[in-house]
Amino acid sequence: MTSYLLRRDADEARSKRSGFDMARFRAQLPRQITAYLFLLPALIAFGLFAWYPIVNSVVMSFQDVSLTGASTWVGLHNFELMLKDPATGVIWKNVAEFLFWSLALGFFVPVIIALLVREMRIGKGFFRVVYFLPTVVPAAVAVIIWRFIYDPDAGILNELLRQLGMSRQLWLQDLTLAKPALVAVMTWNAFGTTALIYLASLQDISQELYEAAELDGASPWQRVLHIGLPHLYPIMSLMFLLQIIAVVQVFTEPFLLTFGGPGRETLTPAMHIYNRAFIRVDLGYASAWSVTMIVVLAVFSIIYRVVNSRLSR
Amino acid sequence: MDRGFLSAVELRTPAGRTYYLVALALLVLAAVLTLFPFFFAFTSGLKGSTEIFAAGLNLIPADPHWQNYADAWRQFNMPRLFANSFVIVGVGVILRLIVSSAAAFSLSKLKPVGGRIITLGFLTTLMVPFIAYFVPLFKTLNDVPIVHLNLLNSYWGLWLPYCVDAFSIFVLKTFIDRIPSDLIDSARVDGATALQMFRHIILPLSRSILIVVCVLSFVALWKDFLLPYLVLADPLMQPITVRLFYLADDYSVNLQMAASFIALLPPLLIAILLQRYMKVGLTLGGVKG
Numbered sequence: 001m002t003s004y005l006l007r008r009d010a011d012e013a014r015s016k017r018s019g020f021d022m023a024r025f026r027a028q029l030p031r032q033i034t035a036y037l038f039l040l041p042a043l044i045a046f047g048l049f050a051w052y053p054i055v056n057s058v059v060m061s062f063q064d065v066s067l068t069g070a071s072t073w074v075g076l077h078n079f080e081l082m083l084k085d086p087a088t089g090v091i092w093k094n095v096a097e098f099l100f101w102s103l104a105l106g107f108f109v110p111v112i113i114a115l116l117v118r119e120m121r122i123g124k125g126f127f128r129v130v131y132f133l134p135t136v137v138p139a140a141v142a143v144i145i146w147r148f149i150y151d152p153d154a155g156i157l158n159e160l161l162r163q164l165g166m167s168r169q170l171w172l173q174d175l176t177l178a179k180p181a182l183v184a185v186m187t188w189n190a191f192g193t194t195a196l197i198y199l200a201s202l203q204d205i206s207q208e209l210y211e212a213a214e215l216d217g218a219s220p221w222q223r224v225l226h227i228g229l230p231h232l233y234p235i236m237s238l239m240f241l242l243q244i245i246a247v248v249q250v251f252t253e254p255f256l257l258t259f260g261g262p263g264r265e266t267l268t269p270a271m272h273i274y275n276r277a278f279i280r281v282d283l284g285y286a287s288a289w290s291v292t293m294i295v296v297l298a299v300f301s302i303i304y305r306v307v308n309s310r311l312s313r
Numbered sequence: 314m315d316r317g318f319l320s321a322v323e324l325r326t327p328a329g330r331t332y333y334l335v336a337l338a339l340l341v342l343a344a345v346l347t348l349f350p351f352f353f354a355f356t357s358g359l360k361g362s363t364e365i366f367a368a369g370l371n372l373i374p375a376d377p378h379w380q381n382y383a384d385a386w387r388q389f390n391m392p393r394l395f396a397n398s399f400v401i402v403g404v405g406v407i408l409r410l411i412v413s414s415a416a417a418f419s420l421s422k423l424k425p426v427g428g429r430i431i432t433l434g435f436l437t438t439l440m441v442p443f444i445a446y447f448v449p450l451f452k453t454l455n456d457v458p459i460v461h462l463n464l465l466n467s468y469w470g471l472w473l474p475y476c477v478d479a480f481s482i483f484v485l486k487t488f489i490d491r492i493p494s495d496l497i498d499s500a501r502v503d504g505a506t507a508l509q510m511f512r513h514i515i516l517p518l519s520r521s522i523l524i525v526v527c528v529l530s531f532v533a534l535w536k537d538f539l540l541p542y543l544v545l546a547d548p549l550m551q552p553i554t555v556r557l558f559y560l561a562d563d564y565s566v567n568l569q570m571a572a573s574f575i576a577l578l579p580p581l582l583i584a585i586l587l588q589r590y591m592k593v594g595l596t597l598g599g600v601k602g
Contacts, residue, residue, distance in 0.1 A: 031423065031424075032425060032426055034423060034506075034507040035419045035423035035424065035425035035428075035507075036419070036425055037507075038415045038416065038418055038419035038423060038507065038511070039415070039416050039419045039420070039425060039431065041411070041412040041415060041416070041476070042412050042413065042415065042416035042435070042476070042482065043416075043431070045412055045473060045474075045476040045477050046434070046435060046438065046477055046479075048453060048457060048458065048473070049450060049453065049454075049473060049474040049476075049477050050438045050441075050446075050477045051434065051438070052449075052453060052458065053446040053449035053450040053452075053453050054438070054441050054445070054446045054449075056446075056449035056452070056453070057445060057446045057448065057449045060448075060449060112339075113340070113343060115318075116336045116339055116340050117340065118317050118318075119317040119318060119319065119333070119336050120317075120336070120337070120340070121317075121324075127340055127344060128588070128592075129584070129585060129588055130344045130347055130348060131343070131344070131347055132584055132588065132591070133347065133348070133351070133581060133584055133585075134347060134350075135584075136532050136535075136536070136580035136581060136583065136584040137536075137577055137580065137581075138535065138536040138537075138538065138554040138576075138580070139536065139538060140538045140554040140555065140557065140558045141553075141554060141557060141558075141573050141576050141577060142350070143558065144557065144558060144561050144569055144570075144573045145350050145353065145354045145570065145573050146350065148353075148357065148566055148569070148570065149350065149353060151566075153366075154365065154366045154566065156353060156370065159368070159369070159370055160370070162368075163370065188347070188350065192347075196592065200592070207316050210316060210317070210318060210320070211316075211320070214320055214323075220318050220319050220323065220329075220332070223318045224318050227318075228318060245442065248442075249442050249443070249444045251444065251538075251539055252538045252539065256558055269444065270444040273444060273447075273448060277448040277451075278451075278543075283448055283449075283452065286448050287448060287449065290444065290445040290446060290448060290449075291445070293442060293444060293445045294441055294442065294445045297440075297442055297445075298440070301440070
């Protein structure tokens with residue numbers, strides 16, 4: 001009895017020190033085992049196919065690795081190679097230009113569409129479905145269709161230019177047109193999701209707010225500018241970040257539509273990682289790029305958080 | 314009374330009516346542009362092999378070759394491609410739902426020690442872009458640690474990585490958090506095991522959110538290109554998204570278009586028929602970040 005009490009006191013003292021209750025833990029042990037049995041499949045899946053590869057990516061960036069698994073430590077050598085790689089500068093320039101085009105062509109389109117659809121008294125559901133349809137199209141299939149739209153000889157786009165009396169363009173082979181042409185496909189493929197998110201958010205605004213503004217003499221345009229848009233700003237800033245993250249990572253469209261060309265004009269980080277890892281089989285160097293991408297995207301997210309908290313204060 | 318920025322009264326004024334018509338015209342224009350690639354693929358798929366290269370816009374084929382669709386279906390071996398995609402995506406979605414809902418149930422109602430750290434560990438994977446770890450993931454699938462299995466060229470090499478989805482766990486956990494714990498406690502008093510609670514209380518009550526996660530996962534996995542492209546080297550095993558692109562080069566453009574249009578039908582049908590579930594999913598997606 002005394003020994004039990006002593007043990008309990010000791011347990012309690014320990015739990016006070018560490019915030020961990022030994023007696024309760026013993027009583028709960030069977031429950032904890034069941035809890036972990038339910039978690040086990042997820043833990044195994046995340047462990048093997050997410051956490052382990054992510055850690056491995058960092059480890060491999062400091063190594064020289066072959067596909068068979070043999071590896072030697074090379075320190076920062078891979079990162080030095082990356083700085084010397086003539087492709088590096090081109091790729092970051094491409095990323096900047098892709099970001100410019102995708103934000104210019106695609107950032108405000110969903111906002112405008114959402115504002116206009118919100119105003120419709122009938123047919124809202126129809127427009128919602130129509131704009132949403134391209135978002136379920138796999139990029140690999142979209143590419144087959146768009147490749148023909150852009151075709152220099154038989155493509156509909158050049159035919160349209162011809163009818164308007166303009167000269168034909170080599171859309172995907174042209175140094176200046178290749179990027180906007182790719183971004184147009186990406187925008188077509190993605191704008192519906194964002195537009196529907198904005199629309200859902202606009203539907204949340206209480207109608208009394210508009211009525212009050214109207215009574216105060218605000219014009220319809222002022223109501224959009226001072227009620228509708230400000231309501232969207234937080235989501236717009238989030239979508240801005242998500243769009244940057246998505247564009248920096250883009251792979252399928254440039255890989256299938258232009259294969260990085262003409263020259264290296266549409267080579268993206270993801271394609272470069274793919275080429276280095278699976279064609280040149282230099283996994284260490286590819287991982288150095290991967291780690292750089294994690295850092296770059298993390299920096300974007302941190303800048304976003306800081307700017308956002310400053311603005312909302 | 315439903316109103317937008319404009320009130321019902323303003324809409325009846327000439328200015329209001331003009332604004333409304335301009336807005337409608339812009340939306341219709343955007344809708345036409347959005348639908349054009351679908352329409353273009355469909356009608357190009359109907360054209361003969363000379364008409365498709367003829368000068369002029371020729372949006373509507375003069376002499377529709379419905380036979381093209383039958384030819385594309387046969388020559389691209391589309392039943393096989395669809396079957397592959399459905400097996401890959403179907404099993405992938407089911408496994409993902411089982412793994413995610415079990416984890417969400419445990420984290421929400423069984424209070425495992427260290428649950429918060431595990432949740433954080435799941436959520437961190439959302440911050441790491443896929444392009445940052447697909448190379449080591451490929452290496453892992455080539456030789457899975459501890460068990461030393463090679464999952465390349467096997468559907469398991471897709472199904473198992475598809476089980477990893479922190480977004481599903483997060484959404485399901487948020488939903489299950491709102492199911493009253495009293496239900497679980499009284500079931501426990503009645504002597505129900507955790508598995509019985511999971512099957513007879515949690516899953517039936519979460520049906521609506523499970524359907525949303527299911528539809529979203531189906532579309533996401535159906536669209537996937539990079540992972541099946543890396544994992545499946547055998548053309549006979551590849552899903553339609555991967556195989557179609559590589560087959561396309563061997564056939565004339567009108568057959569390519571017909572095949573692409575057929576390939577788009579399942580995801581389009583899902584988008585149209587199940588759009589209300591996808592809409593819920595979108596608002597969830599907006600909350601994610």
